[in-house]
Amino acid sequence: RIATNLKHAFAEELPHVDRGCNDFGFFRAPNTENIIFENLANQFNYKDLMSWSKIYSQKHNKPGLKVVQSQDSYAIATNQSWFQQLVQLTNIKGRKGQFGRNNAVFTLALACYSSDKSYEEAYDFLDEFNTNLQDSLSQREIERVIKSAYSGKYKGASLEYIRGILESYQTDSEMKHSTAFIFEQTGNRVFRKHRKARENRTYSHFEEWETDLEEYLQATILPGQTFV
Template sequence: MPTLILKTEKGYQAYFVLQDAAYVTSSTGFKVVNVAKLISQNIREHFKKDNLPVDMTCNHFGIARMPRLDNVEYFDKNNIYTFAEWLSWSMQQDDFEYLKRPNLFVLSGTEGQKQIDEPWYHLLKNTSKIRGEKSLMGRNNVVFTLALANYASGIDQSACLEELTDYNDELAIPLKINELKKTIASAYSGKYEAASRDFIRILCQTWVDSSLTSKDLFIRQGWYKFKKSRDKRQRSHFSEWREDFLAYIQQETSATNPYLRVKKKDITKTIGIPERSLDHVLKQLQSEGKIMYSFKRGRQGGVIIASVISLAISLMNKTREAREDYYLALSRVFGRTLSMITHLLNRSVEQIKERYSDSGTLFELDTG
């Protein structure tokens, strides 16, 4: 249980107070920082598995609100633990199925592939219509992402500033020069490695073309990200199948085409996943609210799959009347109740608006 829960205009903040301070020292290679991040991530995952609306992308060491008499919803001074107790708890969580993470590594800048060479970078660079008052994402997000690509590609900060100054000048409503410098400096602060592909995809679908898919944006696709090739391994862990499948769905769907019809054998052949593992992945991702799927029998049948985030992005540009028709159509396609479809997509839209607002901290790549 948290020590304190504080209410804000857009949600709640949970405070977990330590009994004693955990000291950061250079002699230990600043290990306590990495351990604290892992504990923070495990706390989020723990509550997320119960379908609580946890913000999984906010900075682990961000600034929180000051508790006051008028905003504290819950407080128990007995809910205070030592750092050692948290570490022990966190290590136990790592054994759970929902916390197993794939063996990922950063793609940018490796083997001659650089983020500034990928299609998405040039698509954003050639888009001048980006504005700052957009409720989903705006100029700061785009500039920050472009700067991160330069940083991850080994480009000097002064060269990046020169290039993005020219880009900023081409915008319909450019950033002020001080804001531009501040955003680039943040990208080069050393706190970040690269922008998440999910965020890049949303930016490009928002400002460039809503029909863009991952295969249009990235040089290297999702299921080639592992350090060892599949034929050199005796078995693939479930978490890796899960990541491969998500990468596949992101590549094959977009905001204008948010779901696809495909035979299960085509999926198993493309990403090399056993059919039984695929069934398990489908059930888990649907229970987490990340996808929806249904089966159609017969010769022309197969599985119909949709990415919830693509459905939500597609929904955001529709009128209220068009949304009602959209909900009804999805209810028929996926065999889910109208109320469930409405609740799931409206929640996803609100999460996108809140999480992907103009804040550079959303683009921290947490390899956790």
């Protein structure tokens, strides 16, 4: 929580702060060439940071966006309002210091995982989400992200990532008028959605490739042939 609040506080004062960076990592070991300022006596007391963080959380708490924490309630993650808002976004791209497409896909994949959806259901859904993005990720990257979310290392979506993505990309008009995805929750947890026409998409689905191949074989192979 302290690390999260520090990143938010820095982002309010400085440009290009990466609020999604590793809380405990650093990327450049300090040396004589990259240190701009040094004062080893100027160190923060952890209790002081904790007190500051509590006050900061109280002042900047944003109501109305919650992630269900109890294990028994994980199955309804995909019914939460934040999930519905996130899947409507088509303008996610990302740049330095900003949440991007990988963060969005990973967050949605974790929501599917914590909602007891199968890997195949999540893949089909996120493949569709990706195709509706103005700048889609590669199919290989989608597969990599879903495998990571379904690795069992994570319990559910991060509230920090959800907030960051919505704050970065959500607009009132997109919330009210987007129809890229329309969901209907049924007894067997099936999502119904409107799919873009194939000519309007960057990527095709595997079943479409299979149909292409079947049609090609039917049109090309001659009677008596066993291969093309």
